[in-house]
Amino acid sequence: xxxxxxxxxxxxxxxxxxxxxAMVEGIAQEMERDPSVVYLGEDVGKYxxxxxxxxxxxxxxxxxxxxxxPISETAFIGLAIGAAVEGMRPIAELMFVxxxxxxxxxxxxxxxxxxxxxxxxxxxxxxxxxxxxxxxSDAAQHSQCLWGTFAHxxxxxxxxxxxxxxxxxLIVSAIRDDNPVVYMFHKGVMGLPWMAKNPRATDVVPEExxxxxxxxxxxxxxxxxxxxxxxxxxxxxxxxxxxxxxxDGGIEAEVVDLRSLKPLDRDAILTxxxxxxxxxxVDEDYLSYGLSGEVVATITDVDPGMLRAPVERVxxxxxxxxxxxxxxxxxxxxxxxxxxxxHRVVKG
Amino acid sequence: MTDVPFPAVADKGPGSEGVxxxxxxxxxxxxxxxxxxxxxxxxxxxxxxxxxxxxxxxxLVPEEAVVTQGAVIARIE
Numbered sequence: 176x177x178x179x180x181x182x183x184x185x186x187x188x189x190x191x192x193x194x195x196x197a198m199v200e201g202i203a204q205e206m207e208r209d210p211s212v213v214y215l216g217e218d219v220g221k222y223x224x225x226x227x228x229x230x231x232x233x234x235x236x237x238x239x240x241x242x243x244x245p246i247s248e249t250a251f252i253g254l255a256i257g258a259a260v261e262g263m264r265p266i267a268e269l270m271f272v273x274x275x276x277x278x279x280x281x282x283x284x285x286x287x288x289x290x291x292x293x294x295x296x297x298x299x300x301x302x303x304x305x306x307x308x309x310x311x312s313d314a315a316q317h318s319q320c321l322w323g324t325f326a327h328x329x330x331x332x333x334x335x336x337x338x339x340x341x342x343x344x345l346i347v348s349a350i351r352d353d354n355p356v357v358y359m360f361h362k363g364v365m366g367l368p369w370m371a372k373n374p375r376a377t378d379v380v381p382e383e384x385x386x387x388x389x390x391x392x393x394x395x396x397x398x399x400x401x402x403x404x405x406x407x408x409x410x411x412x413x414x415x416x417x418x419x420x421x422x423d424g425g426i427e428a429e430v431v432d433l434r435s436l437k438p439l440d441r442d443a444i445l446t447x448x449x450x451x452x453x454x455x456x457v458d459e460d461y462l463s464y465g466l467s468g469e470v471v472a473t474i475t476d477v478d479p480g481m482l483r484a485p486v487e488r489v490x491x492x493x494x495x496x497x498x499x500x501x502x503x504x505x506x507x508x509x510x511x512x513x514x515x516x517x518h519r520v521v522k523g
Numbered sequence: 524m525t526d527v528p529f530p531a532v533a534d535k536g537p538g539s540e541g542v543x544x545x546x547x548x549x550x551x552x553x554x555x556x557x558x559x560x561x562x563x564x565x566x567x568x569x570x571x572x573x574x575x576x577x578x579x580x581x582x583l584v585p586e587e588a589v590v591t592q593g594a595v596i597a598r599i600e
Contacts, residue, residue: 190559191547192547192559193547196559227569366545368544368545368562368564368569369564369567372587377545
């Protein structure tokens with residue numbers, strides 16, 4: 176017994192998981208704790224989620240709690256809304272966020288508005304999980320982020336983990352939250368063996384359940400010269416660039432991982448830019464009418480004098496995501512584009 | 524000392540190859556029995572490799588390495 180106890184102490188704080196496995200662990204622990212938590216969607220049962228968001232859940236919890244649905248997003252998201260209104264805590268998975276077009280009435284007119292329309296009398300404690308992001312030639316209908324669209328519409332919280340630790344903590348928080356929460360996971364941060372290798376997608380994850388607060392950003396890297404505000408996979412790219420710039424000598428970039436777009440941690444943005452006076456926003460969503468403009472307005476609404484140079488926004492120009500890898504790379508917020516933007520703002 | 528072999532995933536014969544996709548531990552880490560060590564992949568099927576015993580892990584192949592099924596990929600001392 177003593178030996179076993181010593182061994183588990185040795186591994187405490189060092190157990191590593193991919194983002195996908197961390198997300199699944201969070202869901203499983205909540206399903207264990209609360210019988211009203213169920214998961215439903217396309218290929219979430221036997222297949223385990225096409226991006227491994229539900230791997231192993233069917234075997235563990237059975238067909239009554241992990242439901243493979245027919246291909247009708249309107250039907251199964253509506254089903255989840257009804258179950259939530261009746262007191263359950265369902266998680267519905269929209270396989271690709273790009274498919275929101277066929278079910279937006281359920282999401283926006285019902286999931287998001289029932290609490291408001293009922294004067295607060297009816298709660299909708301559900302989670303909508305969805306895969307986002309590009310970088311692997313899946314073209315215009317399977318590569319978008321679209322988090323700006325969901326964050327624009329009132330009534331839903333929007334959370335977007337970039338790390339294994341936050342993937343688990345945010346799914347736990349999302350499930351326990353009495354509001355509808357949209358949980359957007361980028362395929363490129365999941366640590367999937369068949370995607371581009373991403374060393375930041377495997378990291379230490381505590382075994383016990385824990386919450387990451389919704390609406391709180393994380394300082395992913397401290398720095399004094401420039402603030403880089405980002406979310407999701409772009410945080411990994413920004414950290415790679417920041418490390419490279421620091422190693423080359425000279426520029427210390429502070430990287431802010433927003434983690435939640437709704438509510439947005441404006442204080443974290445203001446605090447960092449007040450310190451550095453320079454800002455680059457990196458956003459894998461479209462440039463116009465979106466997150467990058469909102470982050471900049473967060474500064475200019477309070478004090479434009481904070482900025483010692485014009486802001487740069489590194490985002491997807493207003494075009495559909497191309498299939499051709501060379502063209503897709505040209506529009507995504509790559510490390511090269513981030514680095515060039517940082518240099519311009521530091522010189523500016 | 525315990526060998527950790529690449530699991531037999533495909534039954535296409537003894538020469539079938541796979542890839543060590545992800546190491547979840549680092550060389551020299553102490554591990555407990557059944558702890559997740561690696562995820563390996565054969566023909567787009569991913570399989571987890573748990574620790575067969577407790578001890579100090581020695582990684583014998585890097586991530587992305589292509590190895591024959593059954594080959595020893597780590598050793599637990």
